[in-house]
Amino acid sequence: MAKKVKQALLNKKEQKLHRYLIAFPVIAFVIKLITMSNIQGGGWLGADGENYFKGVDGLYADGLFSKAEILNYWPAGYPILLWLLALISITKLVYLIGIIQSIFFAWATYYLTRNLSKTSLAWIAFPVSLFISFNPTLSLSTLAVGYEAPVAACFMMVLGIIVSNKKDQAEFQIKHAVFAGAWIALASFMQPRYLLAGLVIFLIWALTYASKKQGLILAMVALCTTLLSPAALIARNVVAIDQTSISTNLGVTMSIGAGDETKGGYNRTGPEVPCVPTPPSTSVTDNQKVVCVVKWYLTNPVKTLKLSIYKSVYFWSPWSGPLVEGTMARNPWLKIAPTQDLVKTQSGADLVNGPFGKMISWLWILGQVVFLFYGFYILRRIDPLSKLVANASLSAVVVSWLISIGTIGDHRFRLPTMSLSLLLQVSAFWNLKKKVTKAL
Numbered sequence: 001m002a003k004k005v006k007q008a009l010l011n012k013k014e015q016k017l018h019r020y021l022i023a024f025p026v027i028a029f030v031i032k033l034i035t036m037s038n039i040q041g042g043g044w045l046g047a048d049g050e051n052y053f054k055g056v057d058g059l060y061a062d063g064l065f066s067k068a069e070i071l072n073y074w075p076a077g078y079p080i081l082l083w084l085l086a087l088i089s090i091t092k093l094v095y096l097i098g099i100i101q102s103i104f105f106a107w108a109t110y111y112l113t114r115n116l117s118k119t120s121l122a123w124i125a126f127p128v129s130l131f132i133s134f135n136p137t138l139s140l141s142t143l144a145v146g147y148e149a150p151v152a153a154c155f156m157m158v159l160g161i162i163v164s165n166k167k168d169q170a171e172f173q174i175k176h177a178v179f180a181g182a183w184i185a186l187a188s189f190m191q192p193r194y195l196l197a198g199l200v201i202f203l204i205w206a207l208t209y210a211s212k213k214q215g216l217i218l219a220m221v222a223l224c225t226t227l228l229s230p231a232a233l234i235a236r237n238v239v240a241i242d243q244t245s246i247s248t249n250l251g252v253t254m255s256i257g258a259g260d261e262t263k264g265g266y267n268r269t270g271p272e273v274p275c276v277p278t279p280p281s282t283s284v285t286d287n288q289k290v291v292c293v294v295k296w297y298l299t300n301p302v303k304t305l306k307l308s309i310y311k312s313v314y315f316w317s318p319w320s321g322p323l324v325e326g327t328m329a330r331n332p333w334l335k336i337a338p339t340q341d342l343v344k345t346q347s348g349a350d351l352v353n354g355p356f357g358k359m360i361s362w363l364w365i366l367g368q369v370v371f372l373f374y375g376f377y378i379l380r381r382i383d384p385l386s387k388l389v390a391n392a393s394l395s396a397v398v399v400s401w402l403i404s405i406g407t408i409g410d411h412r413f414r415l416p417t418m419s420l421s422l423l424l425q426v427s428a429f430w431n432l433k434k435k436v437t438k439a440l
Contacts, residue, residue, distance in 0.1 A: 017122070021113045021129050025106035028133040032102045032143055039143070042095040046146025047327040047412055048074075053145070055079030056086055056093075065240040072237050075247045077189035077229070078147045080236075094145065101142040101150055108153035108419075109133055112160040119167045120383050123434075127426045132156075137319060138418045140332035147190035151416035154187035155396055158198070159420065162205055162392060166385050177218045180205075181225025187416070189229040192246050194416060197399040198226055201392045208388050250407075251289025257311065257408040258293045260303065264311040264409040265325045307405075314409030315401055316365045322353045323361040326411035368425065372397065375424030378431045393420040 036042045046052075051070055056079050058068025064080070071079060085096045109132050117125035133139060141149040158180045165176040184198030202222040206215035233246045261270025275292035277284045284292075297304045314325035320339045334340055342348030351357060372394070379390035400417045404410060414421065 014117070017117055017126060018114070020126055021110055021117060024129045024133040025109045028139055029102050029106045032098070032140070035140070036095065036098050036143060042092070043098040044144045044330060044332060046141070046144040046148070047330060049145035049330075052079050052082060056082045059083035060086055060090070065236060067240050072241050072243065072245070073247060073249050075190075075192050075233060076236060077233055078191070081190065082145070097145055098143040101153075105139065105142045105149055105153045106133075108156040108160070112156040112163070112419075115160045115163040115167065116389075119163060119385055121163075121379070121386050121389065124423070124427050124430055127430045128423050131422050131426050132419055135418070135422065136333040136336070137328075137331055138415060138422070141415060144330065144332065148412065148415035151187045151190055151194055152419040154183045155194075155197075155417060156419045157183045158201060159389065159392060159423075162201075163385065163389065166208065166388060174217070174221055177202075177221035178225050181222035184222070184226045185229035188226065189233065191416065192230055192233070193403050194400070195226065195230065196403070197396040197417065199223065200395045200399055202226075204391045204395055205388065208384065248286045251284075251286035251293070253407045254293040255289050257406075258296055258307065260300075262307075264307045264405075265314050266327065266408060266410065267325075311405045311409030312401065313365060315404045315411060315414055316368050317411045318361050318364050319411065320352075321361045322358050323365065324411070325409060326413075328412050368421075371425040371428040372421055373424075375426070375428035375431075378427055379424070390424065393424050397421045397424075 051074065054070045055068060055074070055076060058066035058071055059076075059079060060083060062068070082093065082097065085100070086093050089096060109129055113125040113129040116122065116128065138149065138152060161176055161180045161183070165173065180202070181198075184195065184201075188195035188198065202219050205222075206219035209215035209218065230246055234244055237243050237245055255272050255275075256266060256268055257264045258273050259268065259270050262268040273293050273296045275284045275289055278288065313323070317323050317325045319328055319331050319333055320337055328334075339352050343352050376390045376394045379386045381387075397414075397417045397420055400413060404413045
């Protein structure tokens with residue numbers, strides 16, 4: 001009888017948690033719909049919104065193999081997705097972007113946390129859903145024209161699939177590898193740099209299998225599925241401009257973040273890294289710029305270390321304040337952030353940009369990193385599944401961080417993996433909360 005009562009109470013608790021896991025994403029989605037109805041045009045342009053729409057214009061006018069320069073300078077994936085929506089309605093395009101991105105984000109949040117709730121990590125499902133659904137910058141970014149929030153949703157889907165695959169020690173199933181590979185394919189279609197993060201996650205996942213054969217099959221299937229994305233982008237550029245490339249801006253991006261006098265952000269100072277064209281050519285290609293920057297890093301280790309520190313600070317910098325660095329001036333959160341009102345007066349500006357503001361900004365940066373690694377430490381100690389979740393989450397965040405160090409220091413670059421960093425940070429915060437509550 002006691003067992004039945006205990007089971008009934010447990011089932012009731014699980015049902016209550018499930019309702020919250022549904023409610024949080026749904027409420028956040030409704031808030032976004034209300035917000036959309038009060039925004040002129042139905043949404044916001046992200047940091048690169050105008051450039052994405054230029055790509056859509058080229059595709060809308062000439063089709064998939066448009067020769068518009070913007071489509072080969074930058075990866076064409078995200079503009080292609082917007083173009084498909086434009087074919088439905090060009091006048092309501094921004095509304096369609098916001099609604100579809102918001103639905104996807106809500107579903108991914110639910111899918112991840114629902115799978116977590118069926119494991120030893122059920123204790124973090126509630127706070128993770130809450131903090132991700134209502135994080136003002138990450139969640140509201142679904143209403144902006146940009147790849148950041150959709151990529152964050154893709155990573156949540158991948159982690160949810162991994163949890164689903166491993167939670168019951170189920171038999172090896174190829175479909176999980178295909179699904180996970182497909183989501184990373186979508187993420188890298190929108191922004192190819194996240195292909196590397198996906199591949200690292202697959203490797204970590206594959207190594208958890210006792211059978212090396214099963215692990216190898218999983219990794220290969222996921223990899224082959226993922227590579228369909230860059231292959232499609234290369235094929236488009238081969239037909240459009242006769243170049244076997246995904247984009248032609250990597251060297252330019254790396255050059256902005258390197259040099260003797262610069263600090264690694266967009267507001268670079270001093271001369272660029274020297275790069276001489278290979279005769280008989282008189283101009284430097286993008287690939288040659290990449291090689292020149294890599295050589296400069298290798299031959300200037302001290303300067304490289306200093307730049308790495310600067311770029312790391314920029315990567316984790318706040319969205320506003322004296323240490324802000326990056327391309328998030330259009331961050332929806334800044335429309336309601338208290339600091340934005342404070343700086344309108346001289347006394348407020350002195351407070352925000354003075355010693356007190358700098359102290360708060362440094363605490364914010366250090367707090368994010370400390371909670372990130374503390375959450376990683378906490379999850380790794382529970383069981384093999386939580387260890388896998390911790391390893392996969394941190395690896396994606398660190399890869400994104402390293403890519404920023406190799407290119408440009410920009411706090412916007414942490415958004416696509418922010419769903420995973422929040423999972424680790426919330427785990428740390430919730431663990432401390434439990435300890436404090438128990439002590440009291």
